[in-house]
Amino acid sequence: MPAVTPLGLSFDHVSHGYDIRGEVLPVLDDVSLTIAPGEFVALLGPSGCGKSTLLRLAAGLELPLRGRTEASGQPITGPGPDRILVFQEATLFPWRTVRGNVEAGPEARGELPGKAPRVDEALRLVGLENFGEAFPHQLSGGMAQRAAIARALVNDPRLLLLDEPLGKLDSLTRLNLQKDLIRLWQDRGFTALLVTHDVEEALLLADRVILFSPRPARIIEEVQVARPHPRRRDDPQLIALRSHLLAALGVLEDV
Amino acid sequence: MSDTLETGRGHYAFAESQFHLWRDGLFAAFAWGATSAVTWFLPDVIQWGATGTFAILTGIIALFFLVLAVLPRQRHATLSHYGPWFIVLGLWLLVWEVTTAKLGWLPKPFFSPPQGLLHVYLSNWDRLLICIAYTGRLWGLGFFIGISAGFLAGVGLGWSKRFAYWGMPLLKLIGPVPASAWIPCAFFIFPSTFQASVFLVALASGIPVAILTASGIAQVNRSFYDVARTLGAANRWQVTKIAIPAALPNVFVGLFMGLYYSFAVLVVAEMLGAKFGLGWYLQFNTAYSAYANVYAGLLIMALLCAGLVKLLFSIRDRLLGWQKGIL
């Protein structure tokens, strides 16, 4: 697959909330954020603070109550296959095979004819070339998540939004998928926005880590991780950043 | 060592296949044989048709089981699975035969011995076949119109909030009304009684399909739609490729219910001045106290319904193979 032209993303004084029985539950509070094309950014924050909401805004599944969301200068008015969201649960369509799931995007846009080699390639990229005919219930958690990533990649997303995609996996599968993600990001050249609750994962993968306050989410800290890939978790600079981030999150390290 | 083990097992299996007896088959042969003997040798309290034929028929079946029991290689695996059923059926026929034809404990017009039913099939088969054809036409038209309309209505109700706002209360109001209550209405609306009957069958099969399809579609995990939207799917694709397949397990529950209701309503539907049909046959013969004919007709209906249920199951298994645990 050829590399894609990555999208930039900018949030300009964005506030958002949900209507709950007539009252607005504030979720994002005046968030301003710029992500350069091709950058890999990780979002960290306490659970329920609004990270998924931020990704839904970036995907265009929701429109902000206040402020502007733009992708490479164009206002985001709705979802589009340029910006694809991979959910925490793989959310594969259980009535479709793995291959059928990967084909869903091109099929829905009427672009499926002639796409078979691309589908094969996407399956190969995530190591599922032998599981195309399997149904989702036959997959392990890690395989399902890889299938969901293939379903996103086949559309050549220019911005890949990852909502804790490795959150529920065992640690060994996580390590492997983290490596896979970095490799795909380097090969394909898309912009990546990753939500995670794992400080170490953020530091291993991202160019920049952004820290959010409890709901309503505000940006409270931002660190650059200027280390080349492949990174080692015992890298002293990463360890120092980790302590810094944990302190900012209010966690005592030795507990 | 593994060699000796395998030969040992091979020998054992060989020995088993040589001397194995299908015990259930043997018992079934006894049960059916006893029925045959009792029917042949004991006198009937009243004259029934087809007593001799019934004795011969059960005797042949007994012989058939006997042969299968000692010829294991020609025995079909599904047949042996139903062995216990064959035994119980044979015993049931025996008890039935003795209590009706031989002892007269169960009185005449209301209970008929098995040869009474056999007599009906032998003497009345031409009329029964015509009735099956008529009922088949009525049921086929009614059921397929009903489930198609019910499915479309269900999709609309499940997908569109506005459609559900008006439709759901109506459906809940109509749903519990018994089919017979519709007869005057149906008569008035439809120009022919046949169309009115089709309407009743369609209503009975369509309503459960509509309700279950609607609830199935309303229950679809919202994230599936989010995924589809980020992939660039339009509404139409979301309905046909997400909402409907996701709701299909529910739709099938509705289809099964619709199938049962449609059979239950056949008798009522054929009350509307039909001249043939199984439902008509049941009523006609009930009116003349010809209960043997009634049982014979009921048995045919039950078998037809069971066959259709089985067919529906195999369609479901084929379409829902993706569900965990079905295949």
Ligand SMILES: Nc1ncnc2c1ncn2[C@@H]1O[C@H](COP(=O)(O)OP(=O)(O)O)[C@@H](O)[C@H]1O
């Ligand atoms: N569709 C919704 N309707 C109402 N409240 C919601 C909705 N989605 C999320 N929320 C609420 O918004 C807050 C932030 O949610 P979310 O963005 O999922 O947090 P995070 O991903 O950081 O855990 C939570 O309190 C959650 O309950």
Ligand SMILES: [Mg+2]
């Ligand atoms: Mg979340």
